[in-house]
Amino acid sequence: MLPRFWRKIRYRYNLVGTYCENCRTYYYPPRNLCPKCRRKSKIKEVQLSGKGKVISYSIVHDAPENFKMMKPYVVALIQLDEGPIITSQLVCKPEEVRVGMRVRAVFRKYGEEGESGIIYYGTKFVPDS
């Protein structure tokens, strides 16, 4: 998993997405082809603002192995202001989260490959006042 994580570090540490200049649509995670224009796609990389709102969420109690220490934790579908919806963790108390809540991106740890393995960093969100 090490090269697999490393390869996309640029897009995980920062919300670098893609933008299709042909149909003016933003995508995150990044895409090589625009699903609306396909071969006519004019894709370029863009830094997204990291601001958005929660459109759905879940509080995970039965956590996967890597996330055991974090439980209960909040995962959410977040619609960025530029349009795309992304799956991310929300750093807040479970009782705080609401649909429609404004959030902003922060740099956090997602997990690690055991105590002696590499650490996965990435983007999470926090409530934005």
Add this chain to the structure above:
Amino acid sequence: MVGIVSYGTYVPKYRIRVEEIARIWGDNAETIKNGLGILQKSVPDLDEDTATIAVEAAREAVRRAKIDPKRIGAVYVGSESHPYAVKPTATIVGEALGIGNEYFAADLEFACKAGTAGMQMCMGLVKAGMIEYGLAIGADTSQSRPGDALEYSAGAGGAALLIGRDGVIAEVEGTYSFTSDTPDFWRREGQPYPSHGGRFTGVPAYFRHITSAANGLMEKLGLKPSDFSYAVFHQPNGKFPVRVAKMLGFGMEQIKPGLVVSHIGNTYSGSSLIGLCAVLDEAKPGDRILLVSFGSGAGSDAFSLIVTDEIENFDRTPRVWDKVMEGEHIDYGLYVKLRRKIRFG
């Protein structure tokens, strides 16, 4: 003119009170609060570490500098709690800032003064014309042995200073270091918690190095305590910086604006730098600031800074004191979970 172009800070939101830790160990909270001059300390979340703190502080610094991150030519991260023993934190910061690949980088360790060591390195590179901007970061999420006196003070936080020539908000008038081989506090390779020499950390270590560095700098620049509007000394607790100020001839009004330790604890490599940033938040053009760090082992870096007119145009929000004073109090059980003092499997 070489100096600070921008700064950013980060303090995790959780706090644990002295009373809560004392409750577990049967200590007298009032005695500890009086003895250490600490009310509470900051605690990192499970997904926070020195790298995430360094990134958040650095992002604030770069955002407020309003510069293209690609113009940053060096990243030095000072910490005694780097997430990896081998593999730099600086590269994580560089990538998260989008600096590109052409930059000097290294992790530094000199107990609590690795951040100011980074400042000196960046100053040198800027002065030599080798880089346009350099980023010096001090950040820590220091561990402490459960039940040890350090548990009351070992906090988490960090600050990032952007050093450069253009748009300087605080010029570095001079810097001076005092270094000796003094084993007052250490952590052996592979050990989870640091050890210390108890009262030996005082006179032969903290006080000797800070007073020597401060006096050395003032002598070199021909300055006296009354020439400074503010003074910031490393803050391992709330008592030492007050006492060292007194020894050097500084008054409470000079050190109080930067004395953040009582609410967030000792943030190690972040400690004196967060104090400096709190002072910069309120400083006016022409103010002179003395900064003296202390790192066990041992050494002190002293700096004399003069605030420039540029500070009037600098965005100083959110303010350091707001970050220091806010926070959410947790109990010892959650603290133990967050600091991973319990482990699965």
Add this chain to the structure above:
Amino acid sequence: MRRVAVIGVGCSKFGELWDMNFRDIVISAGIEALEDAGLEGKEIEAMYIGNMSGGRYLAQEHVAALIADYAGLAELHIPATRVEAGDASGGLALRMAYMAVASGVHDVVIAAGAEKVTDVGAETAMDILSSAADREWEVFCGANLPALFAMMARMHMDRFGTTEEDLARVSVKNHRNAVNNPKAQFRREISLEVALNSPYVAEPLRLFDCAPISDGAAVVILASEEVAREYTDTPVYISACCQASDYLALHSRRDVTTMDAVVHASRQAYKHAGIEPKDVDVAEVHDSFTIAEIIAYEDLGFTEKGKGAELIREGVTELNGEIPVNPSGGLKACGHAIGATGIRQAVEIVLQLRGDAGKRQVDAEKGLALNIGGTGATAVVTIFER
């Protein structure tokens, strides 16, 4: 295109089959299907196997040849092919077999589905199943399958007023149906209270909203209409078998509360079979999570978008209702043997249409099976008629 008939069905027990390995399970289902069809074995011309992850559940790939081998077909040297689409792998195998017969390439073809999951722990089993979602951009964030379906449920509740009680009703119904299914994993009724008091797995989904991950295998034998007549007087015909795909990750979809792949596959299937949703007499749908069954009601056109919960509230999908759904007990109570599920659903519909479903028998001429992969990036809809 030739008309395709099902001439034999077989199914293993579903559940924690501690004393059976992968081969034992598949062969138990296969023998049942051969006996049901009255075949000796040498008549079989090809085999398609739905299996999601022999590689991770068993560290065994190349399972198509393995199954052909242990089914005693090695010396016949038939083409044996494994297909994979997460937990829609079984549905895919059925479709491949259907196409092989309909096209005239083969006359008698086996469609099988099999998964052996209990050789790894429950957490690993869920992690493997979660790889039917987007590993890099969903599961990496801690959004495993329960969390993703939970986010679908949350939005469905927010938008349409579906409640946790509605979700629990799906579970209660499917448990009640499974009591009369001798192959089912959980053959006991549960009360609404028990379901609603079970712990949260991923809010708003509770333990009783989640299907188990089970061992199991199922086999159907397909034949051309002409050949079918040699073996049975009561063939069940496949009048359509359609498949559609969608964005892999939930976050990329047009609408989080709609599975467009189900909409597309079912619309094609209805058209191909010349029927409408109201003509469906019985259905097996993919209730890996209770919300998926409610969304399936809508996306299959049994009701309008947003009104799925009304069907469960009003008893429309109960065994004695207008459109009985999951008479077998569904994935929730019969068990979810991942790659086997799509074939197991087909077995149930065939039994129902033949009148062989015992105490859970409903009156039906046309039946539908919906098998989805992950959160719905693959959907296979098959329509059967007698």
